[in-house]
Amino acid sequence: MGDNRLVPLELTKDEVEILRGWATRRSTAQGLALRAKIVLECGAGRSNTAVAARVGVSRTTVTKWRARFLGRRLEGLCDDPRPGVPRSITDAKVEEVVVRTLEEVPEGCTHWSKRDLAKVVGISPTSVHRIWRAFGLQPHRVEEFKISPDPLLIDKIRDVVGLYLAPPAKAAVFCVDEKPQIQALERTAPVLPMLPGTPERRSFDYVRHGTVDLFAALNTATGRVIAAWSARHAAEDFRDFLDMIDHQVEPGLAVHVVCDNLSAHKAPPVHQWLLAHPRFTLHFTPTYSSWINQVERWFAELERRCLQRGSFCSLDALKTALEGxxxxxxxxxxxxxxxxxxxxxxxxxxxxxxxxxxxxH
Known part of the structure; x- marks a missing residue:
């Protein structure tokens, strides 16, 4: 069908979410991810020729998957059954693997390995791995997460995200937090350099030369950071850091500060300082939701690119490296x-x- 006679491709909200997941999830097969990208581009109202150029495939390929999706929706993007050896693993066996993975654990262990589960269900470890991959199951992985019990969770999310997406006029928005107890660690042996085929190596033991607390304020509009050192992170230190921000921000601008719920941020010295500086407004993130504070993303860069592989012979050496x-x-x-x-x-x-x-659950 020519580009000038295309059947409109309308996607539901659920279909868009599923297609975006297929297009971005690393565990998705490359072919399925490509088809999802094609359909998403078609759903944006682009012609077959335009989609082909954006995705990097032929117009014939775009036409094929547009037609498959129009005819069978999401199911049409999956590969059709191919002739070959009959399946040796039944749907019931697949269901057993999935249910045991999600609802049971082996005796004396915290999670299944593919070999342990293969012995129980009577199939090969490779088959267990394929089933896990098909259903997106990864028993070996765990992430830290806690659902916020904050009664003002929704209000705080709207408040903070509103500052990011639609900052007020004539105002500066800063994300502020402390990175406490940064350790000055010196490896007990020299770091061995990287060689072709061999990564950089360092000793597992170290000598600690003290710690320092880092206050950081990330300007969400420019990405620049205001930083200060402290031997602790008490209310007086936070107040002094706010004073430092005040001196570096252009007069006449309102200042919005995103910070967490640490008691030091709500102590009387801070309240008194805010009363004396009415252009400052504090916005608190929801409890257990530091992920919404953009300065945490900057701290991750600091850890990865400066601290993680560093060796510091003194506290002064650590501060010099951080300042640099x-x-x-x-x-x-x-x-x-x-x-x-x-x-x-x-x-x-x-x-x-x-x-x-x-x-x-």
Whole structure:
């Protein structure tokens, strides 16, 4: 069918979400991910020729998968059954593998290995691995996460995300937090350099030369960081850091500060300082939701690119290294791009809570 006679391709909200997952999830087969990208581009109203150019395939390929999706929706993007040896693993056996993985653990262990589960269900470890991959199951992985019990969770998410996506006029927005107890660790042996085929190596033991607390304020518009050192992170130290921000921000601008719920941020010295500086407004993240504070993303860069592989013979050497890295960052600063709206974040939290609220949990 020519480009000028295309059948409109309309996608439902659920279909868009599933297709985006297929297109971005690393565990998805490359062919399925490519088809999902093609359909998403077609759903944006583009012609077959335009989609082919954007995705990097022929127009014939785009036409084929557009027609398959129109005829059979999401099912049409999956590979058709091919002739070959009959299946040796029944649907019942696949269901058993999935149910045992999700609802049981082996005796004396915290999670299944593919070999342990293969012995129980009577199939090969390779087959267990294929079933896990097909259903997106990864028993060996675990992530740290805690659902916020904050009664003002929705209001705070809307408040903070609103500052990121639609900052107020004539105002500066800063994400502020402390990285406490950064250790000055010196390896007990020299770091061995990287060689072809051999990564850099360092000793597992170390000598600690003290710790320092780092206060950081990330300007969400420019990406530049204001930093200060402290031997602790008490209310007076936070107040002094706010004073430092005040002196570095252009007069006449309102200042919005995103911070967490640490008691030091709400102590009387801070309240008194805020009363004396009315252009400052504090915005608190929900409890157990530091992921919404953009400065945490900057701390991750600091850890990965400066601290993780460093060896510091003294506290002064640690401070010098940190100051040098922060100067380099500010010379080429760029803001982090926030893309999720408050409604998208809240919807995702609700869907996750719904999924884990079944009888098995």
């Amino acid at each position: 890295w922060i100067d380099v960052w500010n010379d080429t600063a760029h803001p982090f791009k926030w893309t999720k709206t408050a409604d998208q974040i809240i919807d995702r939290i609700c869907r996750y809570c719904t999924r884990i609220s079944g009888p098995a």
